[in-house]
Amino acid sequence: MQAVLALVFGIFIVGMVGFSHASTIHNAAHDVRHSAGFPCH
Incomplete structure (x- = not known):
């Protein structure tokens, strides 16, 4: 369960920060x- 939550949190962070x-x-x-x-550009 912890690994799944860490994966979801990581994807959320990369998605929100990466494409902000x-x-x-x-x-x-x-x-x-x-x-x-x-990549961010």
């Missing part, structure tokens, strides 16, 4: 996303 157009959120997570290989 708010500059504050985007800039705060920009380097982390690129280092993890997650």
